[in-house]
Amino acid sequence: MSAAWTPQPAGVAQIADLLIGGTSFDNAVQHKVQHDLHHLGQTVPDFACYLAYLLAPVSAARGTQLRSMAGYALKAYLLTHAQQLPPQVLGYVKAALLETLGDADRVVTNVAGTVISTLLSKVHIHGWPESLHKLIELIRNPSSPSFMSAVAAISKICEDDAEDLIYSPMQPLTALLPALIALVSGANEPAAIMAIHCMANLIHADTAVIEDQYPAFLGALFGRALDQSPGMRQAVCTCIVRLIEFRPEKLEPQLEDVIQYMLACTQADDPGLALEACEFWIAIADHAAYFDTLEAYLPQLVATFLTRMVYSEEELADLGAFDQDDTHVPDAVQDVKPRHVKSKQHEAGGKASPGGAEDGGAKSDDDANDDDEDEDGEDDPDSLANAWTLRKCAAAALDALATIYEEKILPPLLPQLQTRLASPEWLQREAGILALGAVAEGAIDGIEPHLPQLVPFLLTSLNDVTLVRNIACWALGRFAAWIVEEPAGHAFFVPLLQGLLQNCAHGNKRVQESACSALATVMETAGNQIVPHLGTILPALVHCFSIYQHNNLMNLYDCIGTLAEAAGNALNTPEFAALMLPPLFHQWHKLADTDRNILPLFECMGSVVIALGAGFAPHANEVYERCLRIVSATHQALVEYQRGAIKDEPDRDFFIVSLDLMGAVVGGLGPSAESVVARYLPGTMAAVTVAMEDPSPHVKQSALGLFGDLVVNVFRHVQPHAAELLNRAIPLIKPFDEMSWQRLCNNATWVCAELTDKMGAEMASKVPDLVSALLPLIGAAPTPRDPPPMIVENAVLCLGRLGHADPHALASSGLEKWAGIWLTHMVKIGSNAEKEAALTGFLAAVRINPNACLRAFARLCDVLATYASPSPQLDAQMREVVHGYRALVGDAQWPAYMQTLAPPIRTVVQHRFGV
The missing domain is CATH 1.25.10.10 (Leucine-rich Repeat Variant)
Structure with a gap:
């Protein structure tokens, strides 16, 4: 043919x-x-x-x-x-x-x-x-x-x-x-x-x-x-x-003319033209070379942005019945927003897990430079209206300029802001609050003296017309850190909670969303300071289950999950469990295994399970079994898709949330999860195995997270599979460019570190491979780019803990080349069980090969002297190592070695170890 x-x-x-x-x-x-x-x-x-x-x-x-x-x-x-x-x-x-x-x-x-x-x-x-x-x-x-x-x-x-x-x-x-x-x-x-x-x-x-x-x-x-x-x-x-x-260099010869042209276009009557021009100010904010030139235009820019932040008649028309109670109106199909699932990331160290449990377990990946996923709209005061508008662009541009110029932006801004906030027209007040929130981070030092007057105004605005309430909730969330952390802000904490909770139950869905998002921000910032107020917060949030439509129900899941993370085990009371669990399980039983609405519900349940801990035990089997069922069904659907039996590729998010929730059950119940795992052990290990074989890094990450929780809490049940999964994890420990693969590397490193404590000498043959994999992550070998801090910390702690598996192999692994770098990182890590385990393993290697660490002696003393509260075993080991070095260098040379230490460190070492 x-x-x-x-x-x-x-x-x-x-x-x-x-x-x-x-x-x-x-x-x-x-x-x-x-x-x-x-x-x-x-x-x-x-x-x-x-x-x-x-x-x-x-x-x-x-x-x-x-x-x-x-x-x-x-x-x-x-x-x-x-x-x-x-x-x-x-x-x-x-x-x-x-x-x-x-x-x-x-x-x-x-x-x-x-x-x-x-x-x-x-x-x-x-x-x-x-x-x-x-x-x-x-x-x-x-x-x-x-x-x-x-x-x-x-x-x-x-x-x-x-x-x-x-x-x-x-x-x-x-x-x-x-x-x-x-x-x-x-x-x-x-x-x-x-x-x-x-x-x-x-x-x-x-x-x-x-x-x-x-x-x-x-x-x-x-x-x-x-x-x-x-x-x-x-x-x-x-x-x-x-x-x-x-x-940008192509515009430099005409930069002044370009700035003036784009300013005129930003002021144009045509909204499409003005929006496109307004993008320029966000883009130029990335180029420090032009900040001096741009600074001369600050008064004009601020005035223009403030004008553009006022709702236009067209925008108000697009919002529809924005000022009416619509909580009884179901969300239209086109208004249902997509949800993004985040695989659970584990962090070594004794930091709080999502539920606040001090178990050294899973932690939210918010600190992992997570730049490839959208935030949940907390910085979008109009996130129900998804379109990018001139008003939003102007607010983002003002935010960008405030980040650049900080307090310098306030002289042209504050007089206009004062006029707008005092205006009898709600549209002007609303735009003023939007502008105030936009500069909340960049210009906080200059705004802070005014907050004792501004925050009460914002709290009063929570009782204003609908769109003013909406933007006031958002702006108060932007100032949450000052209200929670600064003495001058403490007086507003309780009124803020009360005002946000009242607006969570407002009759307008837009206000509900903004209040719910702001409340989550406040609770995340407050942490355990929220605990005394649980008796007020929980009933109010539970009431919202009865009035929210689809989108805000998803936001409510996020809010309750954040509450669980902030309050931690303080939620584990019969009263709180009786309040919180019935509405969650009502949704749990209502939704089919294939309904995407279970994804945010499962994420919320994961945080709640960890917070309740043993208090969740009566429900553990039901939750765990359903997760296994969904994992099995998703895997089977993927097999059929790969064979061409079904047309559409199954959604792997069901894999991820189910594996993460299983890990939450194991981590939340701790060793008492043994009966649950024993009952479903074959299915559990099958789930981990098929997930580790999946090509998606997100699925592998969740599989390793679950396996790590099993290792920490019920190792004897998974011990027969430990060597096989260790072999699967080690190749994943390497520098990656993509964030999703970096998170996978992070979980693989954490799992290997936990296995050192459980497997001990059984891991000896893998120590050389692990050392080779870990050294690039701590900066002791060349890498294309620096890994995120969380990966570095996990790698440092894992490397030291290898001394428990085979101290001789660690001592002969080129210790003299990487000991100084390792110790430099260690001194920055707070004292916890994982750091103690890492230091114990490292010192075991040093005792075998002390010469390898001789040049890094001063850094070693930094770590030993600044370790806050070592156990008696570690303290004895430290003492032995320090005295060993004194014997190695000899009494004649010892004073010279001690002089290499910083005076405060030298004093601590001399008095603490008697040298």
């Missing part, structure tokens, strides 16, 4: 009939059509040729609608099958698409352009250079009927496949860039706008081809800056924002 492929008439008729049938309003008919098309796509080798034939000019008599439908069906098919098509099929499709670009039917050529950009993204430029040549030829001829279709196709290619265009060895930009620049200067405004967007998607790269075109492009771009069309100026602003982000 070649480009001269000939279809079977019956096949053409069958597919045409199916496509027409897809226009039916009958869902059953549509479903059957989709099923039949999918079946044909799987069983007919030249299915793509039939679709291309129906799109091509040869089918012109069949009408625009059918041809367009064939084109869209072809696009969908190519997305999943393009790279598996036989060469002859692919050749026909390519030829048909290029022929269709010349069609007189503009609707059809638009579809063809879309399909071309899709196919090109799959086969890449080197696999179909003719397509790009044809498109460039067309965009050079504005009189062609296919001109705009070609421009649109090029725009899509620049958006989706910019890297292919930039780095292809065929250098397509050599011909494309001059053609695009000509369009920017051309008379066709829509084409010029699309060409500017194309350039915006390409200019981040620093290549010779792009560099050569900058003078011509910037001349053309600035030549359109004063067009009357807001759409054109919006495109210019978009491109300028990209330039300041990626190639």
